[in-house]
């Protein structure tokens with residue numbers, strides 16, 4: 001009979017072998033599968049140990065315990081070894097060993113700062129996880145995000161928010177990891193953001209911006225400065241606009257508030273997802289987690305489903321997003337459009353409201369923090385409106401497309417999107433399943449590895465934006481390299497809306513919205529920070545939850561006295 005040491009040694013060899021042959025290539029996500037595999041593999045060892053110890057619980061504990069200890073040791077050694085496919089990429093030891101660290105950082109909401117720091121320390125390619133790299137080298141962007149790039153990465157397995165009805169199909173555009181299917185689903189979206197549909201959404205934009213201005217005028221009716229939470233007003237505006245634009249029905253937050261706390265629920269629903277995306281194995285444990293973990297997630301899904309159902313059951317009063325998506329999708333006659341609306345309801349709610357609200361708030365923050373830019377924008381807007389009034393004999397805003405030509409306004413918006421991109425870190429892609437892997441520059445990415453492009457770090461790279469790389473300096477957007485002191489402005493790496501076939505389809509609408517709302521606000525009101533407010537608080541309260549989540553923005557508002 002073999003000795004105990006011999007049996008345990010064989011057990012450890014078995015663990016290392018199973019890691020090499022199986023666990024290294026296939027990361028199981030089902031605990032049942034893992035348990036079955038481990039029990040099966042260790043059964044001969046356990047049986048032999050039973051003969052040695054004569055005690056079943058002790059034999060199982062020793063057999064499985066030794067196997068697990070050897071398996072984990074093998075995994076860690078392999079991840080740190082020169083044989084790992086990403087071994088040539090520098091990065092912190094903790095990141096190479098485990099994703100628990102980045103999961104923790106995701107929970108704190110500070111991943112954008114962490115990745116920026118890593119790129120500053122290690123360079124353009126950094127290993128941010130055992131099987132994950134982050135890239136700020138622009139030469140590689142086309143091979144990651146561009147037409148020659150890769151499909152969405154595995155993070156979407158965990159970020160996907162599905163309403164109960166579409167949970168089988170998973171055909172939400174954002175979460176589709178198959179390039180061909182993504183291309184097919186993207187076609188109706190491209191059409192829904194064409195020139196004509198954009199004119200339909202403009203009606204909702206102008207209507208809701210007028211309500212925002214009326215409500216704020218009401219707040220300042222006594223002619224005195226009033227303290228408001230600018231971020232909350234802009235969030236309410238964005239949500240009302242999204243309601244009209246996506247579902248043909250305003251949420252009326254601007255006039256009636258948000259008594260059910262939908263906005264907060266939407267923001268909180270991001271937290272668990274942002275942590276889980278780093279550690280997918282936590283998903284099956286969800287039923288065992290305290291229900292508070294997923295309360296916001298469940299509540300938000302219910303909200304999205306209720307909006308989708310209401311939209312499917314009624315004739316739209318206006319040509320909203322789903323009108324255009326349905327018109328451009330082949331739906332068999334007589335079949336319900338509900339599954340189609342359900343599939344993209346969550347994406348449309350987030351895309352149509354959250355990213356814009358954060359960017360509006362960031363623009364307001366910078367205009368208040370740098371009052372000289374607030375004055376410059378106001379002067380440009382007021383001068384342009386005077387010119388338009390003389391030209392058209394009316395005080396109305398010009399065609400919204402004309403706002404794309406307003407230099408200062410657009411420089412301020414671009415500079416805001418540069419410093420505070422709405423999706424700061426996780427433009428993630430990965431080799432297509434079944435492809436065998438992808439060569440990326442000098443690195444071969446096998447299946448199961450991922451690569452991200454973090455706009456927050458790219459936009460703060462002095463090789464691409466110089467000088468005053470980390471400062472709010474809108475002037476860079478109209479300075480040429482020949483200007484005094486030179487100016488590096490590499491527009492090809494300005495990617496707040498990502499790039500390539502899965503870039504932001506809503507970009508034309510988002511820009512139109514941003515230009516119009518900022519112009520209207522600055523034309524009508526003046527803003528400043530209250531005494532004692534530390535402007536640095538705004539940025540330090542920002543949390544990276546895949547989308548940026550903001551805190552309060554206390555500003556004093558009053559009616560504009562002109563430039």
Ligand code: HEM
Pocket residue numbers: 173174175186189347348351352353355356359421422423426427428495496497498499501502503504505506507509510
């Ligand atoms: C300032 C506002 C916005 C910003 C910064 C922004 C940013 C982004 C980014 C970075 C992506 C790509 C993510 C990736 O590459 O993995 C994206 C995708 C997307 N965005 Fe936006 N977005 C904004 C506004 C909007 C609006 C108003 C809509 C309209 C509903 C929208 C709808 C979408 C959709 C549907 C996708 C998925 C595209 C695809 O997978 O093919 N976004 N957005």
